Amino acid sequence: MWFKPPTFxxxxxxxxxxxxxxxxxxxxxxxHGLLDLSTITDFVPAQVLRTVSAITITDxxxxxxxxxxxxxxxxxxxxLIKQLANILGEGHNLKELTISFKDQVSRLHRExxxxxx
Numbered sequence: 001m002w003f004k005p006p007t008f009x010x011x012x013x014x015x016x017x018x019x020x021x022x023x024x025x026x027x028x029x030x031x032h033g034l035l036d037l038s039t040i041t042d043f044v045p046a047q048v049l050r051t052v053s054a055i056t057i058t059d060x061x062x063x064x065x066x067x068x069x070x071x072x073x074x075x076x077x078x079x080l081i082k083q084l085a086n087i088l089g090e091g092h093n094l095k096e097l098t099i100s101f102k103d104q105v106s107r108l109h110r111e112x113x114x115x116x117x
Contacts, residue, residue, distance in 0.1 A: 020048060027054030027096070032061035033076025040083045049087050054096040057081065059103040077101075 028049075034040065040049065049055075057080065062073060081099070088094060101107065 020051070026052070027056055028052050029056045029058070030080060031058050033057075033073060033078065033080045034083070035072055035076045040080060040087065046087045046090075049084070050090070050092045053093060054098070055084065055094060056098040056100070058099075059101045062103045062105065 028044065057077065059077070
């Protein structure tokens with residue numbers, strides 16, 4: 001099976017082996033969702049995602065966005081979570097999945113979206 005590894009894993013075999021080992025032993029942290037037409041596998045191959053032990057998704061990066069990108073930002077979180085579910089549904093070594101949305105602006109935006117729906 002062929003996959004497109006992240007650029008940093010293409011530099012050489014030693015970097016690939018060391019980075020893959022670290023990813024298996026540590027967690028991945030996403031401080032914002034996927035934007036535009038990105039897919040999670042543009043950054044981390046599905047095979048590597050299935051080997052990490054913990055994934056954390058937060059809205060810590062949300063304050064970096066302008067008001068006009070809040071809707072795409074929220075959609076990016078949903079895209080990220082759906083893509084992770086599809087990939088990890090085929091098998092994983094995940095021991096911990098944390099989703100934590102604590103940013104006040106992000107919270108207000110979500111509440112407004114719920115009242116509009």
